[in-house]
Amino acid sequence: MTRSERGRALAASAAQSSGTGAGSVEEKVEEQDGMEQAEHDLLADLRRARRSLRLQGMDQPPAVARLALGQRIADAVATVMGSWTFIIVQSAILFVWITANLVGTMRGWDPYPFILLKLALSFQAALAGPVIMMSQNRQQDIDRKAAENDYRINVKAELEIELLHEKIDQLREREVLTLTEAVRTLTELLEQSASGARESNAEGGRPS
16 A cells, blocks of 8 residues: 555545544434423522522620520520530429428428428429520521531532532534534645645656
C-alpha cells in the first residue's frame, strides 16, 4: 500500500469515527433532560428560606430569650423534678415527716396512714404532671422544627449536588464536542493533503 493510499484510508476512518462520535454526543445531549423545572423552583425556594432564616437569626434574639413566663416556669420545674437532687431532697423530707409523726415531737399530728402527707403528694403530682407535659410538648415542637429544618437542608444539598453533576456533565459534553470538531477539522486537512498528494503524483507521472 502506497503512502497516498494509507493517507486516504486514515482519512476515511477518522471521518467515520468523528461522525459517529459527534452523532453519539449530540444524541446524548438531546436525551439528557437534567433537573426538572419543579426541582429548580424547589431549590430556589429553599435557598430563599435558608437566606431568610440566616438574616432572621442575625436580626432577632434567640428563641430562648423570647419564651413566655409560663414556658420558663415549666422548663424550670421539669429540670428540677427530673434530677437526683429533687429525689434525694424529697426522700429526706418524707423520711423526716414520717419519723416525726411516729416517734418525734409531731407525733399524733399526722398519724398513720399519713393522710395529710398523701394529700400533699397528690397535689404535687396533680400540679407537676401538667407542667412537665407542657415542657415536653414545647420540646417536641422544637424537635419537630429541627427535623423539618434538617429535611429541608438535606433536600437542598441533594438538589445542589444534582445541579453540580448536571453542570459537570454539560462541561464534559462541551469538551467532547470541541474535540470532535478538532478531529473533524484535522480529518478535512488530512483529506486535502491526501488529495494534493494524489494530484502531484498524477502530474509527476504524466509523460513530458
